[in-house]
Amino acid sequence: MQSDANATAPASPDMEYLMMQYQRAEPAAATALVELLSPQLTRFFASKWGSRTDADDMLQDVWLRIHRVRHTYREGEPLLPWVYAIARRVRVDSYRKRQRIESREQRVESLPEIPAHNTESSNLPSFEDLVAALPESQRDVLTMLKVAGLSIEDVARATSSTVGAVKQKAHRAYDRLRNMLDQEPIEQPACKGVAQ
Secondary structure, three states, rough: OOOHHHHOOOOOOHHHHHHHHHHHOOHHHHHHHHHHHHHHHHHHHHHOOOOOOHHHHHHHHHHHHHHHHHOOOOHHHHHHHHHHHHHHHHHHHHHHHHHHHHHHOOOOOOOOOOOOOOOOOOOOOHHHHHOOOOHHHHHHHHHHHOOOOOHHHHHHHHOOHHHHHHHHHHHHHHHHHHHHHHHHHOOOOOOOOOOO
């Protein structure tokens, strides 16, 4: 009896169904969508600048835009490409806004952030630093594929490009990351107790 209950229960809520309920003004569906999608959207936004504050601001903006245009989601279509197309637009708008502000205002010296102490010593750059070195189109594709877990077809829809173009951008991103990692000197730990 218990195995039948587990067999019929879905592993995760159906996002498309939640979106249709959200379109019908179900508050529980809106809450469930926000809880389900916010972590991966935050990672998507943080992959550009690495700032949690900026990522949180963009996350709020994307949910406001989704709320305003929720009626444009078509029933039966995959939800993630629709959401990521909006998120990508938010990120572009945020970048442009940041550029306008920086061109018109002078920066005041701010307090430096205290770096987090890493207990493991690694000479490898962080994932965020590696991804930040990629061109924006490659960074978007790589983040959607590897961080958000979208399929190549979904990424193509979200970026308004072809599957072949997405594959090419992903391939070039992987090549560039490999080259950056090959150039980084990696210190090997010294073997203790071995006479030289």
